[in-house]
Amino acid sequence: MMDQDKTILCIGAGYVGGPTMAMIAAKCPEYKVTVADINADRIARWNSDRLPIYEPGLEQLVAQSRGRNLFFTTDVEKGIRESKIIFVSVNTPTKTFGSGAGKAADLQFWEKSARLIMECATEDKIVVEKSTLPVRAAEAIHRILQSNTKGLNFSVLSNPEFLAEGTAVADLEHPDRVLIGSMTTPDGHDSMERLVEIYAHWVPREKILTTNVWSSEMSKLVSNAMLAQRISSINSISALCEKTEADIQEVSHAIGMDSRIGGKFLRAGVGFGGSCFKKDILNLVYLCECYNLPEVAAYWEQVVRMNEYQERRFAERIVKNMFNTVSNKRIALFGFAFKADTGDTRESPAIHISNLLIGEHASLAIYDPKAMENARADLAGTEGKIEYFEDPYEAVRGAHAIALITDWKEFTAYDYGKIFTLMEKPAFIFDGRNILDHKRLYSIGFNVFPLGKPALTHF
Numbered sequence: 123m124m125d126q127d128k129t130i131l132c133i134g135a136g137y138v139g140g141p142t143m144a145m146i147a148a149k150c151p152e153y154k155v156t157v158a159d160i161n162a163d164r165i166a167r168w169n170s171d172r173l174p175i176y177e178p179g180l181e182q183l184v185a186q187s188r189g190r191n192l193f194f195t196t197d198v199e200k201g202i203r204e205s206k207i208i209f210v211s212v213n214t215p216t217k218t219f220g221s222g223a224g225k226a227a228d229l230q231f232w233e234k235s236a237r238l239i240m241e242c243a244t245e246d247k248i249v250v251e252k253s254t255l256p257v258r259a260a261e262a263i264h265r266i267l268q269s270n271t272k273g274l275n276f277s278v279l280s281n282p283e284f285l286a287e288g289t290a291v292a293d294l295e296h297p298d299r300v301l302i303g304s305m306t307t308p309d310g311h312d313s314m315e316r317l318v319e320i321y322a323h324w325v326p327r328e329k330i331l332t333t334n335v336w337s338s339e340m341s342k343l344v345s346n347a348m349l350a351q352r353i354s355s356i357n358s359i360s361a362l363c364e365k366t367e368a369d370i371q372e373v374s375h376a377i378g379m380d381s382r383i384g385g386k387f388l389r390a391g392v393g394f395g396g397s398c399f400k401k402d403i404l405n406l407v408y409l410c411e412c413y414n415l416p417e418v419a420a421y422w423e424q425v426v427r428m429n430e431y432q433e434r435r436f437a438e439r440i441v442k443n444m445f446n447t448v449s450n451k452r453i454a455l456f457g458f459a460f461k462a463d464t465g466d467t468r469e470s471p472a473i474h475i476s477n478l479l480i481g482e483h484a485s486l487a488i489y490d491p492k493a494m495e496n497a498r499a500d501l502a503g504t505e506g507k508i509e510y511f512e513d514p515y516e517a518v519r520g521a522h523a524i525a526l527i528t529d530w531k532e533f534t535a536y537d538y539g540k541i542f543t544l545m546e547k548p549a550f551i552f553d554g555r556n557i558l559d560h561k562r563l564y565s566i567g568f569n570v571f572p573l574g575k576p577a578l579t580h581f
Contacts, residue, residue, distance in 0.1 A: 128153045130320075131205035133198060133235050135159035135168055137175055137290070137397065137466065138252055138283045139211035144183045145294040147192035149324040156193045158201040168194040176465040176492045179291040202242040207316065209281070210235045211252040216401050225408035229262075236266045239276075246275045248313045251339070252283060260335045264305070277313035279304050280335045282342035287396060288463030300330045303338025310335075343406045347422055350399040352387040354428035360390040360574030361435060370574025371556055390574045392527055392554035393432040393471040395460025400426055400469050433471045436573070437478035440525060440552050443571055448484040452546070454521040456514065457528025458490040458497040465492035471554075472527045473500050479525075480506035489517040491530055515544065523550035529557050542566050548580065 130146065132139040135157045147155040159165050167174040169188070173181060184192070195201060202208060212231040217223050232253060239249060249267065251260055260278045267276035280303035285293045300321045304314035318330055333341070356374060363370045370390045378385030394400075403426050410419035441448050460470035467473065470493075476486055485507040488497055494510055501508055511517040514533075518524060518541050526533060534557055542549055551563055552571045560570045564578040571577045 127206050129205040130155045130207045130209065131201040132157045132209040132211055132252070133159070133201070134211035134213075134253070135161070135164050135174070135194060136211065136213070137287065138285060139209065140168060140175065141177060141180055141183070141285070141290045141294060142209070142211070142252065142283065144180070144187065144192060145291070146320060147187035148183055150320055151191055153320070154191050154193070155187070156195060156201045156205065158195050158198040160196060160198060162196050165194050165196050177290045178288070178463055183291055198238065199242045202239050203244060207248045207250065208239060209250045209252045213253070216404055222408050225404040225411070232263065233266065236263050240267050240270045243270070243274055244272070248277045248279065248316060250317065251278065251280045260305070260339065275309065277305065277309050278335070279310075279313055279317055280338035281317060282338060284345065287466045288461055295324070297325060297329065300325050301333065301338050301341055302330065303333045303335035306334055343402045346398045346402040347406050347425065349387050350394055350403055350429070351425045353391070353394045354425045354432075356388045356390050357393065357432040358428050360432075363574040367576045390556065391529070392436045392475065392573070393429045395468065395470040396466065397468040400429070430474070433474045434478065436471075436552070436554055437475045439571065440479065440523065441482055443577070444523060444550060448479060448482045450483060450485060451522040452485045452487055452520055453479060454487045454489065454517045454524045456489060456524055456526040456533050457530055458488055459493035459528050462529045462531065465496055467493050467496040467500050470500070472497070475525065475527065476501060476508070477504060480504055480508070487511060487517040487521060489514045490528060491532060515541065519544045520546060522546045523552060525552045525554065526558065527554050529555040534558060538563055538568070539566055542568060
């Protein structure tokens with residue numbers, strides 16, 4: 123019989139909930155771990171050999187525990203009743219309506235989850251914020267839970283995720299740190315120790331940081347904002363490099379060797395994407411505005427604006443260098459995921475670049491190793507000529523240009539001599555990630571436009 127205290131539920135079976143619970147189940151075999159979601163199709167896929175998300179190593183991790191102490195279900199209510207520790211990992215998108223629209227987090231799914239926990243619970247629970255929430259959200263959630271009429275006591279902890287798509291399994295197994303924030307009460311401290319004990323099964327104690335709940339929530343927002351700021355900073359310099367004929371990769375390497383700066387997140391590209399960076403920065407902006415800090419708000423908002431500029435600049439560069447028109451020209455998009463080694467397309471630069479090119483009446487031929495299903499969904503409402511291919515060589519057939527959006531390693535191994543023969547002439551390559559051999563492509567006959575570097579052209 124499973125110890126009732128060693129039962130964990132995660133509400134939400136997305137990019138965070140599924141992998142996190144799979145790792146906990148694998149490392150804590152004495153715990154029963156249940157992942158619940160109202161999306162029946164998503165749960166069916168978690169219970170199949172075709173998982174709803176792609177992460178290297180995730181299939182093996184899930185298979186290790188599924189059916190033993192890891193379970194996926196649509197019965198959220200039962201999971202609440204039977205579990206002592208409840209992680210909530212539901213979507214917290216940016217609001218599109220009302221006060222704070224466009225910046226503040228939309229907490230309706232979190233509040234619904236909290237109210238459901240309150241209604242279904244028959245004993246005290248530990249509730250863990252796993253979604254990214256605005257600072258002091260735990261206080262509001264705690265008030266909702268404590269308003270129950272059953273005399274139950276709920277502890278609310280903040281345990282933000284720091285996973286990167288494409289390396290989520292490795293990030294979970296060998297995290298830089300695990301952050302746990304609690305209320306400054308005896309109950310809060312005891313609950314925090316319960317969560318610390320779970321992670322301590324595989325994470326060294328010195329890497330498990332405990333803070334007050336507000337510091338934990340703030341740390342998540344600021345971590346993502348700082349990372350995004352580095353990307354926007356180096357991308358802003360890529361535009362200057364193109365004007366001055368400096369080389370952005372040489373510049374990045376030089377400044378990255380400064381130990382005070384370091385080389386991570388200094389690779390110029392078409393822009394950042396993913397579920398967190400933009401949302402968390404705008405959340406931080408809204409928080410600053412609410413506390414009457416307009417200068418601080420404007421500073422962080424510019425990071426998002428620079429990202430939008432980089433996406434727009436990439437699309438405009440394609441149009442300008444293809445003789446100021448892409449109307450009825452076929453452009454092959456290599457990559458649609460926001461980064462390599464994931465099928466995630468949330469806020470992917472490819473979405474915005476595709477819409478900009480379609481607005482110029484281009485014809486798009488899209489290929490991505492793992493993101494085709496999401497690409498179709500993202501562009502479902504876009505009017506224009508868009509085709510999707512399972513073979514990159516078919517995508518480039520008759521194309522005037524290739525726009526490389528995602529840094530998949532396989533793109534560097536293609537036969538570009540063959541690709542050149544399949545394309546219209548003059549043939550263009552716009553490398554939005556600077557991963558290709560530009561001199562070789564030029565020698566084949568391509569007109570090559572790297573990002574933040576001088577172009578290599580035959581005219």
